[in-house]
Amino acid sequence: MTNLIIAEHETTCLKAATLNAVAAAQKIGGDTHVLIAGHNAQGAAEQAAKIAGVSKVLLADAPQLEAGLAENVEATVMNIAKNYSHILAPATAYGKNIAPRIAAKLDVAQISDITAVNAPDTFERPIYAGNAIATVQSSDPIKVITVRTTGFDAVAAEGGRAAVEKIEVPADSGISQFVSRQLTKLDRPELMSASIIVSGGRGLGSGENYTRVLEPLADKLNAALGASRAAVDAGFVPNDYQVGQTGKIVAPQLYIAVGISGAIQHLAGMKDSKVIVAINKDAEAPIFSVADYGLACDLFTAIPEIVELV
Incomplete structure (x- = not known):
């Protein structure tokens, strides 16, 4: 049993949500691999290699992955999906954009927004605005999961010594095109990671x-x-x-x-x-x-x- 984490990053550094997704994978058990899909993302890959409990980092580095377009990231994941029992992404805008495409291509039911792992095939997720908790069991051969980051304490960002392996990247899908991005610059901590x-x-x-x-x-x-x-x-x-x-x-x-x-x-x-x-x-x-x-x-x-x- 091996888990693949689709990391959220900013080329030179990982976003904190990735550490929560790794924590969920470790609850599932087995080996944990982290995929860094981007361009000139060696810095993020080196950070991922230091995460406690990660056994391998896969670096997919190509210009068509720079903008994080869901179609290109999904195609990259599909090249290696058969090697994994679980594919996880943070339940952020980034993860929610990519995971459904992977689940659809694999013809499996996505398990969304999990907050607990009861067994490798059984998970808990909130429903009705958190007023009830559903226990979901999946018999799919590959389980595609998004992880609610607040449900799992982040693993240590230091302490690991995983190998970084470069993987092949499919050609640009040509389905979508990156136009522009407007970033909000704050002089205070980011809302999702603030203490x-x-x-x-x-x-x-x-x-x-x-x-x-x-x-x-x-x-x-x-x-x-x-x-x-x-x-x-x-x-x-x-x-x-x-x-x-x-x-x-x-x-x-x-x-x-x-x-x-x-x-x-x-x-x-x-x-x-x-x-x-x-x-x-x-x-x-x-x-x-x-x-x-x-x-x-x-x-x-x-x-x-x-x-x-x-």
């Missing part, structure tokens, strides 16, 4: 209030900024700030929810956080049901006072 998140909801009233009230606290804590869907829909912040079932799934060490009522959609994206602090003037707000610490008061008074004390 502290300060998140705001509709209770802030406006985008100006969001910036004025939350940014000083996030700066003091070196925290990422997040938001509820209601705040995003109201135009307070861009949609890449959104935490929730249709946004980003996070599990930081500390999650501070400010002016967020706690709709099921939002709770599904943050309830696995290690410590949750809720600040809301409505003492009956659902967010308090998952909070470790709650402050039922006016956020416009509470947050500036907290900033002064931090």
